[in-house]
Amino acid sequence: MKLTLKIWRQANATAKGSMKTYPIEDIEGDMSFLEMLDVLNEDLINKGEEPVVFDHDCREGICGSCSLQINGEPHGPDRLVTTCQLHMRMFNDGDTIVIEPFRAKAFPVIKDLMVDRSSFDRIQQAGGYVSVNTSGNTIDANATPVQKENADDAFYAATCIGCGACVAACKNASAMLFTSAKVSQYALLPQGQVEAATRVLNMVEQMDKEGFGNCTNTGACEIECPKGISLENIARMNREYLKASLQG
Amino acid sequence: MGILSASIAKKVAMALSGLFLVFFLAQHFTINLSSVIDPETFNNWSHFMGTNGLVQFVLQPVLILGVIFHFVMGIVLEIQNRNARAISYKSYKGSKNSTWASRNMIISGLVILAFLGLHFYDFWVPEIVYKYVDVKEAVEDRYFIELVHKFESPVRTGLYCLAFVLLMFHLWHGFASSFQSVGFNNKYSKALQGFTKLYAILIPAGFIFIALYHHFNQLPH
Numbered sequence A: 001m002k003l004t005l006k007i008w009r010q011a012n013a014t015a016k017g018s019m020k021t022y023p024i025e026d027i028e029g030d031m032s033f034l035e036m037l038d039v040l041n042e043d044l045i046n047k048g049e050e051p052v053v054f055d056h057d058c059r060e061g062i063c064g065s066c067s068l069q070i071n072g073e074p075h076g077p078d079r080l081v082t083t084c085q086l087h088m089r090m091f092n093d094g095d096t097i098v099i100e101p102f103r104a105k106a107f108p109v110i111k112d113l114m115v116d117r118s119s120f121d122r123i124q125q126a127g128g129y130v131s132v133n134t135s136g137n138t139i140d141a142n143a144t145p146v147q148k149e150n151a152d153d154a155f156y157a158a159t160c161i162g163c164g165a166c167v168a169a170c171k172n173a174s175a176m177l178f179t180s181a182k183v184s185q186y187a188l189l190p191q192g193q194v195e196a197a198t199r200v201l202n203m204v205e206q207m208d209k210e211g212f213g214n215c216t217n218t219g220a221c222e223i224e225c226p227k228g229i230s231l232e233n234i235a236r237m238n239r240e241y242l243k244a245s246l247q248g
Numbered sequence B: 001m002g003i004l005s006a007s008i009a010k011k012v013a014m015a016l017s018g019l020f021l022v023f024f025l026a027q028h029f030t031i032n033l034s035s036v037i038d039p040e041t042f043n044n045w046s047h048f049m050g051t052n053g054l055v056q057f058v059l060q061p062v063l064i065l066g067v068i069f070h071f072v073m074g075i076v077l078e079i080q081n082r083n084a085r086a087i088s089y090k091s092y093k094g095s096k097n098s099t100w101a102s103r104n105m106i107i108s109g110l111v112i113l114a115f116l117g118l119h120f121y122d123f124w125v126p127e128i129v130y131k132y133v134d135v136k137e138a139v140e141d142r143y144f145i146e147l148v149h150k151f152e153s154p155v156r157t158g159l160y161c162l163a164f165v166l167l168m169f170h171l172w173h174g175f176a177s178s179f180q181s182v183g184f185n186n187k188y189s190k191a192l193q194g195f196t197k198l199y200a201i202l203i204p205a206g207f208i209f210i211a212l213y214h215h216f217n218q219l220p221h
Helices: A033-046 A118-125 A148-158 A165-169 A176-187 A196-209 A220-224 A232-247 B007-037 B039-051 B053-083 B105-133 B142-150 B154-181 B189-216
Strands: A003-009 A018-024 A096-100 A109-111
Touching: A018 A033, A118 A176, A118 A196, A148 A176, A165 A176, A165 A220, A176 A196, A176 A220, A176 A232, A196 A232, A196 B007, A232 B007, A232 B154, B007 B039, B007 B053, B007 B154, B007 B189, B039 B053, B039 B142, B053 B105, B105 B142, B105 B154, B142 B189, B154 B189
Parallel strands: A003 A096
Antiparallel strands: A003 A018
C-alpha cells in the first residue's frame, strides 16, 4: 500500500520541531508499524537524509520502549497492543498517518519521536520496590500465603510496562495510572505492607514533582493502555494515599 | 496550598465539595418541585429557608464557600493540567477513549458558574436586599409570585434551560467520578454509577421542566 506519513521532526531537545511529510510505498499489511518506519529510514539513509529517530527495543510488546502517538492515539488505533505490535493492516491504501512523540512536560523530546521517560524511573525509585534482607535469612516468597484474588490483581498491576501511553492519552498528561499500578502491585501483597504508607506518599510526591497533570477520571488511560491496566488501581492508590495521610 | 498541595488531596477535595453540591441540588430541586405541585407548600418551605437562623447564618455561608471552593479549585486544576502538556498534539482523538462530558468539565463548569451569577442576581440578591438592607416585613406568600414572575421572560427561561443541559453533562461525569476519586471502586460501583447517571439526567431535566412549566403557566395579570 501507498501511504503519506506526517512525522514530527526535531533536531534536538532545544530545537523547534515541525511536521514533515513523507510519501511511502510498498508497505504490506503484515508489517509492523516499526518495520514500516524501518523502510522509511532505509529510504532516507539511501537519499542521504537524516533518518527518523524513534524508541524501540524488544519489538515483542513487553519492554515498554516503543511509544508514538499515531493518528491521535498512543500506540495507534488498535487496542491492547504496543506500537511494535501494531500491524499495517489496520490502515488502508492511500491513508495519511500523523506520527507524533508522546506529549507531556514530564516527557521532554530528545530527538524527533524519542522522548525522555526517566520521570517514570524516578517515580519507581521513590518507592516502587520491597526491601528484602538478603543477609542469609531470606524468606522464600512462596512461604507467605497470598489470597488468590489479591495475587491476581497484583499480577495484573505488575503487567504495566511503563510505556507512558497513559500519560500520552490523558488530556491532563497525568501519570496516575502508571503510578497506581506500581503502588497496587505491592499494596496487594503481604510483602508490600511494611513500606505501604511511605511508598504511596513518596511515589505520589515524586509524580507531582515531575510536572504531570492531575487525574480527572476521564478513563482515557485505561482505554489506551496496551496492557489494559484498570482504573481500579487509581481508586486503590487514592485509598492508600488517604490511609497513609491520615496515619500521619 | 499546604494540605492541598498533593494532586490526590486536590482530587479528593474536589470530589467531596462536588458531592456536597450534589446533595444541595437534590434539596433545592425538592423545594422547587413543590412550586409545581402546591404553591402554598412552596411558600411555606421558602419562608422557612429564608428566615431560619441555622439555614441563613450557618448552612448558607457553608454552601457559598463550597461553591467558591469548587470553582476556584476547578480553575486551578485546569491551569495546572494545561501546563502539564506545553506542546499540544497536531492530532488528538479524545473521543476515541473518553466522553465529551469528562473532557470538558471546565466548559460545563464555567457555564454553570455564569448561570450562578444570573441566578444570584435574579433571586439571591433581591432576597438579601429585601431582608437585610431594606428590612421589609416578612410576607409568607410572596415567594411563589416572585418565582413565577421571573420566568415570564423567554430569554431568561431559555438561559436557565441551557445552563441545566450543561449541568446534566457536568453531573454525568462529575457525580460518578467523585466516588472513584475518594477510592470507591468495587463490586457495587456499577450500580452506584447507574444511580449517578440517572440523577445526572433526572435532576437537570426536572429543573428544565419546572422553568418551562412556570413560563407557560403564567399567572393571570
